[in-house]
Amino acid sequence: MSPEPSTSDRDVLLARARAALAKQAADVDGAHDRFLARLEAEADQGTWKNARELKPLLMSWGRMLLLGGIAFAIVTVSWAQCPLYEHSVADPDAPPREAPLYDWKGKQRRPRPGDPIPPTRVPAPPAEPPSSPPPQGVK
Amino acid sequence: MAAYDPAAASAPRPTLAVHGSSELDVASAFREHYPFVLRALVGLGVPPIDADDTAQEVFVIAHRRRADFDATRRARAWLYGIARGVARNRRRARRPELVDALPAAADDPERDVVNNQALALALRAMDGLSSKLREVFVLMELESMSAPEVAQLLELSVNTVYSRLRLARGRFDTALAEIRAREGAGGT
Numbered sequence A: 001m002s003p004e005p006s007t008s009d010r011d012v013l014l015a016r017a018r019a020a021l022a023k024q025a026a027d028v029d030g031a032h033d034r035f036l037a038r039l040e041a042e043a044d045q046g047t048w049k050n051a052r053e054l055k056p057l058l059m060s061w062g063r064m065l066l067l068g069g070i071a072f073a074i075v076t077v078s079w080a081q082c083p084l085y086e087h088s089v090a091d092p093d094a095p096p097r098e099a100p101l102y103d104w105k106g107k108q109r110r111p112r113p114g115d116p117i118p119p120t121r122v123p124a125p126p127a128e129p130p131s132s133p134p135p136q137g138v139k
Numbered sequence B: 001m002a003a004y005d006p007a008a009a010s011a012p013r014p015t016l017a018v019h020g021s022s023e024l025d026v027a028s029a030f031r032e033h034y035p036f037v038l039r040a041l042v043g044l045g046v047p048p049i050d051a052d053d054t055a056q057e058v059f060v061i062a063h064r065r066r067a068d069f070d071a072t073r074r075a076r077a078w079l080y081g082i083a084r085g086v087a088r089n090r091r092r093a094r095r096p097e098l099v100d101a102l103p104a105a106a107d108d109p110e111r112d113v114v115n116n117q118a119l120a121l122a123l124r125a126m127d128g129l130s131s132k133l134r135e136v137f138v139l140m141e142l143e144s145m146s147a148p149e150v151a152q153l154l155e156l157s158v159n160t161v162y163s164r165l166r167l168a169r170g171r172f173d174t175a176l177a178e179i180r181a182r183e184g185a186g187g188t
Helices: A007-021 A025-045 A054-081 A084-089 B026-043 B048-064 B075-090 B096-101 B109-126 B131-142 B147-154 B158-185
Strands: none
Touching: A007 B026, A007 B109, A007 B131, A007 B158, A025 B026, A025 B048, A054 A084, B026 B048, B026 B075, B026 B109, B026 B131, B048 B075, B075 B147, B109 B131, B109 B158, B131 B147, B131 B158, B147 B158
């Protein structure tokens, strides 16, 4: 293993590194001109706005949530009013819903061929006589 | 060719207007502090080939935030704080080979090659330092700042600065010896 570098060795290395990073006056002038050109270009584009400003961020999010809620409500209400809604999401084992007596204008509605048949009332079976316990003492 | 001297650059050049007494005229401060910001960025881990663009970004951010500048603080400390944040965001995998892509001066290309190799070696040795040690090491060894200046810049005590410098020097020397031993064993 090579010996530890001495202090002068480190100093020489860092002095050379400093020299590599040294900037000439022409370099600084060129960088300054580029910087001014960049600032002028930004000034032409308009006032710079902080991208982390809270108010515009909240306003855009609020607007998006509001419009999204309205759109969701419109779709949900429209779908609930659609005749296909019963066929798509209704319980197939549930009894058919009775046909409405009035249409959406409030007029009395005539039965149509496609209307579900209202359930008919079936008479209850006759009640069986109560069974009497067998007499005791009979084998 | 002489190195850049901020005091000598007194020729009138276009600058942006200052919009208040407490705001920093960043366009004017650029000429004075650009070399420092550039060296600090390289020392903080930004690849040298990207250092110029990153330094421009630092000054653009400073220009945008010029209203936040505290007139009681030194402009160099304020710019260093911005540079530290930008370097943290920009720090990528070390690409020492890109140091060779630094433009060489026309008068002595051989000397520039030697200097660029020394810079690449120093950056590799600094990779093992933590960010706290690296900051102190860069400011004192590369920037040749005094311990009280570094303490003021980093808002540390002078004793802490000396302690970190001693640790950083030891780790830098160890890393440098390891790199040289590895390259010597590799036959390069």
